Amino acid sequence: MAIRFDRSWSDPDLDLYRDTVVRFIEEELAPGDEAARRDGHVGHAVWRRAGELGLLCADIPEDHGGGGGDFRHEAVVYEEMARRALTGMNTSVHAIVAHYILNHGTQAQKQKYLPRMARGELVGAIAMTEPGTGSDLQAIRTRAERTPGGGWRIDGSKTFISNGYLAGLVLVACKTDPAQRARGISILIVETAQAPGFRVGRMLAKMGLKAQDTSELFFDGVQVPAENLLGGEEGQGFRQLMSDLPYERLIIGVMALAAMEGAYEATLRYVREREVFGKPLAEQQNTRFKLAEIATQIAAGRAFIDQCVHRLMAGTLDTATASMAKLWGSETQGRVIDECLQLFGGYGFMDEYPISRMYTDARVQRIYGGTSEIMKEVIARAL
Numbered sequence: 001m002a003i004r005f006d007r008s009w010s011d012p013d014l015d016l017y018r019d020t021v022v023r024f025i026e027e028e029l030a031p032g033d034e035a036a037r038r039d040g041h042v043g044h045a046v047w048r049r050a051g052e053l054g055l056l057c058a059d060i061p062e063d064h065g066g067g068g069g070d071f072r073h074e075a076v077v078y079e080e081m082a083r084r085a086l087t088g089m090n091t092s093v094h095a096i097v098a099h100y101i102l103n104h105g106t107q108a109q110k111q112k113y114l115p116r117m118a119r120g121e122l123v124g125a126i127a128m129t130e131p132g133t134g135s136d137l138q139a140i141r142t143r144a145e146r147t148p149g150g151g152w153r154i155d156g157s158k159t160f161i162s163n164g165y166l167a168g169l170v171l172v173a174c175k176t177d178p179a180q181r182a183r184g185i186s187i188l189i190v191e192t193a194q195a196p197g198f199r200v201g202r203m204l205a206k207m208g209l210k211a212q213d214t215s216e217l218f219f220d221g222v223q224v225p226a227e228n229l230l231g232g233e234e235g236q237g238f239r240q241l242m243s244d245l246p247y248e249r250l251i252i253g254v255m256a257l258a259a260m261e262g263a264y265e266a267t268l269r270y271v272r273e274r275e276v277f278g279k280p281l282a283e284q285q286n287t288r289f290k291l292a293e294i295a296t297q298i299a300a301g302r303a304f305i306d307q308c309v310h311r312l313m314a315g316t317l318d319t320a321t322a323s324m325a326k327l328w329g330s331e332t333q334g335r336v337i338d339e340c341l342q343l344f345g346g347y348g349f350m351d352e353y354p355i356s357r358m359y360t361d362a363r364v365q366r367i368y369g370g371t372s373e374i375m376k377e378v379i380a381r382a383l
Ligand SMILES: Cc1cc2nc3c(=O)[nH]c(=O)nc-3n(C[C@H](O)[C@H](O)[C@H](O)COP(=O)(O)OP(=O)(O)OC[C@H]3O[C@@H](n4cnc5c(N)ncnc54)[C@H](O)[C@@H]3O)c2cc1C
Pocket: 093, 126, 127, 128, 129, 132, 133, 134, 135, 136, 159, 160, 161, 162, 163, 206, 209, 214, 364, 367, 368, 369, 370, 371, 372, 373, 374, 377
């Protein structure tokens, strides 16, 4: 019997949902991928289409316009995109933004933004990183000062912002009290269409994730009303960011494992077709051993990631364990895809083969969402 990597969290309803996701990806996202890779973004129409089909904010409650599902519904979307190396829509950052609003926003903020995010009308982005600081989030310099009318004025710049070009809603991590580190940070909600002084800078050229927009953002005296402070209480930004880390880090672990599965399946197909020295490449002992090792890593990873999925849904996934999922997933993804690519020979280096894209896309998984070194710090603190 062929090895299968079944998810312990799936069920027949989720299988049906997965079919809808796959249909959307194959019929609506994949055909535009080449153009998106050239343009550096997928455009708004495909986001709206995903919204119409109920594929955005799937784990946000229905009374806020979401799908009323749970983390597994989000996971299905990430998995099916990652296994096909289709990275144009950063639905995970969109979901993370929606969760900040759901978990920390005021009732008015939830009502105002979540239904539009679920419909794909507002693409979400989160702007923490700045040219001068990434890992050390507490050192950000983007400043938000109270205006005489009680609102906020934002000045500063952000970089490497996923969905930055298409975003209609940006959560901006700002210093509201520069004298303090963590306690001086607040998150302000910026609706980009109504924010004079807001400007998208360069759409950044990258070695991977070519179809996904990653941009610089500039805030020159951007004024937002008092009600745009996330949760309504100043100085809560760092706490808000930290409390959602298990969700964010598990997403990267889920995507990493799905990318490994996609690479493994593509490689299996390739080595069965490719002939070397008069027989299929699949019959060389090295090939068989490499794929046996990879299948074993995926099977072991599946057990761990699935356990994290169950714990996240039960509310018991701690940040250190989620950081292990991100660390293990992203590091193993890099190694596994490198070994898969080797089995493609020169074809693995050619852009027309998805394994080539998987290789370059994998690299950043060890950097964004907290680097591998930061993951080790977090895990080490919990030892
Ligand atoms: C494609 C892409 C998309 C991104 N999307 C977003 C986004 O949507 N929003 C956002 O806010 N940011 C985003 N980022 C930024 C990303 O989160 C940061 O790049 C990352 O956190 C690292 O920060 P840095 O680049 O400033 O590196 P630095 O913090 O300067 O780190 C440089 C090196 O030093 C190491 N290092 C740092 N601190 C320590 C330490 N204490 N101990 C040991 N080693 C350490 C790091 O691990 C790394 O190897 C994105 C980045 C990329 C590349």
